[in-house]
Amino acid sequence: MPARLTVRRPSPTTVCFTVSNAPARCTIPSKLAFCLQVLLRALVFACVLLVDAAKLRHSIFTRNGSVVPWEDVWSSAIGSFACQVSDRYSWWVIAVLSPLVIYGVFRKGYTEESLLVIRGLGIQTSTSSATYWSTATTRFIPTTQIQDIVIHEAFKGFEVRFYLAVIVEEEPDVVVVFPSLLPKRMILEEVWRGTRRCLYESKSGPIHG
Incomplete structure (x- = not known):
């Protein structure tokens, strides 16, 4: 099932982006x-x-x-x-x-990944566990360690996939956001703009490819 994006704004300085491939339970x-x-x-x-x-x-x-x-x-x-x-x-x-x-x-049978952005503090990435009895994998990155947030592209087999990445100070590898689901670029662009707007209180510039 394709991944869906849900955006929650608990406060003017906090936003949570959640991507999930769980079946919708609206009806x-x-x-x-x-x-x-x-x-x-x-x-x-x-x-x-x-x-x-x-x-x-x-x-x-x-x-x-x-x-x-x-x-x-x-x-x-x-x-x-x-x-x-x-x-x-x-x-x-x-x-x-x-x-x-x-x-x-x-076993859950679905994956849910989220990005919590708190202005002045940093961001927290989270990936749900495969079963109901284990907890999600989370990581918090302070704002002072975030050098940039970009959208990259990479090859997965014969397919070009885009992914959202956080460049962390003094770390050789980037931190991939939504690493399991790798949602479409349209979702990544919305998350990228919303993350930068929340963190830096400014309009987002051009997207890094």
Whole structure:
């Protein structure tokens, strides 16, 4: 899905540019589909845990306890099905497949990158993590270390791609903004102009190619 740009201005001296390839959830069907996806993920996660518990039922999850009545669970329809699945495969198959399925459940399936610009302080880049359980990768660059903000072009395979870069003082490499998504030049130009306007309180000059 192509990347979309969202611009938020919490204050006159702060602007946040967010680029994301997540599906838009503006309509009722899209919101219902998202809720259904969340329920499906939760169901799959619960089934994986139940199958894992069923594999260990003879050694750990055997007796009725004060919290979970395991004997009643295993005698139920869904518990019996979990036992059948766990008995069908060896322990190493379940040990390998369970983490893979759980990773798929918690995998976002989209990328979100942002550029937060604060006049007088600097900029902060952020790239979302691949899963819901890990945090985003961020970096803050003070205004005093920013030499320039430019739009460069580079080859990606046989395709020419544009990218927004921050030239940082005393660093040999530039800091690429939106490195995973690499949005189109039209988006980069809007971010470039807005960033320079917010940082330096002046009209942007010609774009560096």
